[in-house]
Each structure stands twice: as structure tokens, then as C-alpha cells.
Amino acid sequence: MNRFRTRITATLALTTTTALLLTACGAADSASSSGGTRKVAVLAASSQNGYNQAVYKGVQQAAAASGKKITLKLLDGQFDSNTQLSQLQNVTSTGDYDGVVVVPNDGVGLAAAFPLSKKIPVATVLNPIGPDINKMEPQVDGVVTTVGVPPAAAAQKQAEGVVTYCARINPCKVVLLVGNLSTPLDVARRNAYKKVLGAHSNIEVVSTVEGQYDRDTSLKAISNVLQAHKDINVILSNADQEAAGAQIALQNAGIKPSSVYLTGAGGTKDAVAAVRSGAWKAAYINFPLSMGKAAMEQLIKAMDGGTPKAVVDSDGIGGVEPYATKETLARTPDFTGEWNG
Structure with missing residues (x-):
């Protein structure tokens, strides 16, 4: 999206x-x-x-x-x-x-x-x-x-998944990993994230960083965030490539990715596999x-x-629920994603 x-x-x-x-x-x-x-x-x-x-x-x-x-x-x-x-x-x-x-x-x-x-x-x-x-x-x-689909609507749905995860965590520390903080598309997504998350007092957005739709850039950005906030609960990203970089950063910091609500967007084959395995909690599939x-x-x-x-x-148009979790993907076991990122 x-x-x-x-x-x-x-x-x-x-x-x-x-x-x-x-x-x-x-x-x-x-x-x-x-x-x-x-x-x-x-x-x-x-x-x-x-x-x-x-x-x-x-x-x-x-x-x-x-x-x-x-x-x-x-x-x-x-x-x-x-x-x-x-x-x-x-x-x-x-x-x-x-x-x-x-x-x-x-x-x-x-x-x-x-x-x-x-x-x-x-x-x-x-x-x-x-x-x-x-x-x-x-x-x-x-x-x-x-x-x-409207990017704000899709981003809102992603953020609602974070709200559900954070319901029993106080404070629930969230990092927003956004592609580009100056383009209209990503500005709309970031604003939607903040609007949904800002309505819940237990949720604290501790950092917002750019991933530039790139794994290595995101790896560096999240590695820097983890130096100051190693106790984060959520990494919410608008791109699977960025979430993949965040996963590596967590592993390098000695943090098990499955212990964090890690979610991306795009529906790459790697992302679908990561959600199925439980390494990621969710992904928005395009x-x-x-x-x-x-x-x-x-x-x-x-x-x-x-x-x-x-x-x-x-x-x-994809034949599967676009807001994917391990449970929703179990209903379509043959779906692997439509692209490699």
C-alpha cells in the first residue's frame, strides 16, 4: 500500500x-x-x-x-x-x-x-x-x-492491530518506521498511525525514523533506535523491506523478533513466510x-x-485477507505472496 x-x-x-x-x-x-x-x-x-x-x-x-x-x-x-x-x-x-x-x-x-x-x-x-x-x-x-486503496485507511488498519496488541501493556513503546517522511503517500500513512495510536494513553511513540523502503537503511535506523530504546514493544512499518531490516537489527541486539510486535506492509514472499512462522506478528499484503x-x-x-x-x-483482488496474521494466513495455506522485495 x-x-x-x-x-x-x-x-x-x-x-x-x-x-x-x-x-x-x-x-x-x-x-x-x-x-x-x-x-x-x-x-x-x-x-x-x-x-x-x-x-x-x-x-x-x-x-x-x-x-x-x-x-x-x-x-x-x-x-x-x-x-x-x-x-x-x-x-x-x-x-x-x-x-x-x-x-x-x-x-x-x-x-x-x-x-x-x-x-x-x-x-x-x-x-x-x-x-x-x-x-x-x-x-x-x-x-x-x-x-x-486510500493509504490512510490502510495505515489505520495496521495501527489498530498495534492497539490490540498493546491493550495490556503500559507503557507500550512503539517505533514508527516510515519509508520517506516527506512524500505525500508516507505523510498520509504516518499521520494515520499517529492519529490511531495517539488516542490511547498507554501507547508511547518513542521514535519515528525513515527506512527509505530499503532493508539496509532500516537496519541502520532501527539499530540506532535500539541504542536508546532497547525495551521497545512494537515496530510498525509501511514496507516489508523495512521490517526485514528491523528484524535483523533486533537479532543483532540480542532481541528475539517474535517477542516484539513487528509488522510490515507490501506482501513480499519473505513477509508472508515471516508471518506464517511467527517471527512477525502481522503484515499488510498488497x-x-x-x-x-x-x-x-x-x-x-x-x-x-x-x-x-x-x-x-x-x-x-488477491484472494486472501490483506491484513494478514498467522491465523488469517492459515486459511489460505497455498498463498506465498505475489512479489519478491
């Missing part, structure tokens, strides 16, 4: 310069713009990021399953808001593309590209595009669908592969002149 930024080596043969032609069996779409083939630009927040890679794979699968000729071109936003804004402005001004799927690095800032110079449909994944980070309905003319599929399916509807869903609730 997430942006999930682990900078890993790309394993899905993603490039910013090579287009992949996906032609499924079936008749060519006579309504498409270039000889029966449609061109779709996929704007990743970062093409080197596992979450974005999973979204792109879902886009590929939906394109291949559509029975249409669709050319995909992946663009790497490099986790830079200005770079991605420029990319969106370029692909929507050339007349070369029929649609766009975007995983916004900054959905608020990306609104500056609208209204588009060429009127083509845009599907956004994880984050809405527009001034209100918690409003999933399209806020600017040109966005036809948003696949996601389904980036399914989200990419849904975005492409709705974009195809729009390109065909149909009516796409304005909002696709990403919590409901």
Missing part, C-alpha cells in the same frame, strides 16, 4: 528502451490506432524495484490475455518525481501512444501533467493522481481508473501482480471506448 522501493537488480528483463510486443491469439483489433496494434506506455516509479516489476508483469499478462495486439514500453522513473512527470508529459504529447499505466512516485505532483495535450486514457496503480492522496476516484481529466492486471484490463476497456471501473479496490 504501498510504494515499495527496494533497489534490487531487475530480474524480469525490464528496460527503458525496449518495447515488448504481446500478441495473443485472436483477431487484431481493427479500432486500434496503428495497423491493429496499440501502444501503451508503462511508467514505473522505478523499473529496478520489485513491486514495480510485479505490476509490470501483471500488465504484460493482461495484455497477452486480451486477444489484442498491444505493444508495451516501460519507462524508468528512477524514484524521481520530476523525471516521471517529464515522462508522462512526453508520452502523452507525441501522439504515439494509445494509453498509459503509471505507478506514481508522487501522485500529487504528477497532476501537473493534466489536462493532457493528447487525450489518451491513464490508469494509475497504488497511488491516485491529484491533490488528495486518499481519494481514489479520478481527480483529473484523463485518469480513467485507480487501482488501490497484490502488485493482480493490481497490474486490473489496471491493464480497465485501460483496455477505455481504449476500446467502453466504461472502465473508476476505482478497483486492491484489497479485494
Whole structure:
């Protein structure tokens, strides 16, 4: 619920310069713009990021399953808001593309590209595009669908799990491990955490640190926190990569991770396994592969002149309860997660 930024080596043969032609069996779409083939630009927040890679794979699968000729071109936003804004402005001004799927690095800032110079449909994944980070309905003319959930609502649910855990602990010492304390998405999450936790006098937020969606950065940040607060009860993170770093920091400090309420978000395969084992108490699961599929399916509807869903609730497309604990995961023993972080 997430942006999930682990900078890993790309394993899905993603490039910013090579287009992949996906032609499924079936008749060519006579309504498409270039000889029966449609061109779709996929704007990743970062093409080197596992979450974005999973979204792109879902886009590929939906394109291949559509029975249409669709050319995909992946663009790497490099986790830079200005770079991605420029990319969106370029692909929507050339007349070369029929649609766009975007995983916004900054959905608020990306609104500056609208209204588009060429009127083509845009599907956004994880984050809405527009001034209100918690409003999933399209806020600017040109966005036809948003696949996601309000970040404040998701963060609130995470924090409520902490409240339940802390009910009999006084004081219950909490560390907030947030990706980036200046981006609109993470500001919304942090504020939601503090609003829920602040309503309970037994809960004390002893530190708020950045993890930058990175295991090693989070390891260092939590190691520093533990020097001053070795008696913490909870580490609440908005990213599984960060929680993984926190787990190592706890182990290095001689603290058994299962003795702390450790929770992340994103639904990586490692996180699902950690919750199943009891090393983590919970994780908020995202389904980036399914989200990419849904975005492409709705974009195809729009390109065909149909009516796409304005909002696709990403919590409901993965087939499992997104707020996962060991108990909820026991009901779906075959689920392993949709991506590697």
C-alpha cells in the first residue's frame, strides 16, 4: 500500500528502451490506432524495484490475455518525481501512444501533467493522481481508473492491530518506521498511525525514523533506535523491506523478533513466510501482480471506448485477507505472496 522501493537488480528483463510486443491469439483489433496494434506506455516509479516489476508483469499478462495486439514500453522513473512527470508529459504529447499505466512516485505532483495535450486514457496503480492522496476516484481529466486503496485507511488498519496488541501493556513503546517522511503517500500513512495510536494513553511513540523502503537503511535506523530504546514493544512499518531490516537489527541486539510486535506492509514472499512462522506478528499484503492486471484490463476497456471501473479496490483482488496474521494466513495455506522485495 504501498510504494515499495527496494533497489534490487531487475530480474524480469525490464528496460527503458525496449518495447515488448504481446500478441495473443485472436483477431487484431481493427479500432486500434496503428495497423491493429496499440501502444501503451508503462511508467514505473522505478523499473529496478520489485513491486514495480510485479505490476509490470501483471500488465504484460493482461495484455497477452486480451486477444489484442498491444505493444508495451516501460519507462524508468528512477524514484524521481520530476523525471516521471517529464515522462508522462512526453508520452502523452507525441501522439504515439494509445494509453498509459503509471505507478506514481508522487501522485500529487504528477497532476501537473493534466489536462493532457493528447487525450489518451491513464490508469494509475497504488497511488491516485491529484491533490488528495486518499481519494481514489479520478481527480483529473484523463485518469480513467485507480487501482488501490486510500493509504490512510490502510495505515489505520495496521495501527489498530498495534492497539490490540498493546491493550495490556503500559507503557507500550512503539517505533514508527516510515519509508520517506516527506512524500505525500508516507505523510498520509504516518499521520494515520499517529492519529490511531495517539488516542490511547498507554501507547508511547518513542521514535519515528525513515527506512527509505530499503532493508539496509532500516537496519541502520532501527539499530540506532535500539541504542536508546532497547525495551521497545512494537515496530510498525509501511514496507516489508523495512521490517526485514528491523528484524535483523533486533537479532543483532540480542532481541528475539517474535517477542516484539513487528509488522510490515507490501506482501513480499519473505513477509508472508515471516508471518506464517511467527517471527512477525502481522503484515499488510498488497497484490502488485493482480493490481497490474486490473489496471491493464480497465485501460483496455477505455481504449476500446467502453466504461472502465473508476476505482478497483486492491484489497479485494488477491484472494486472501490483506491484513494478514498467522491465523488469517492459515486459511489460505497455498498463498506465498505475489512479489519478491
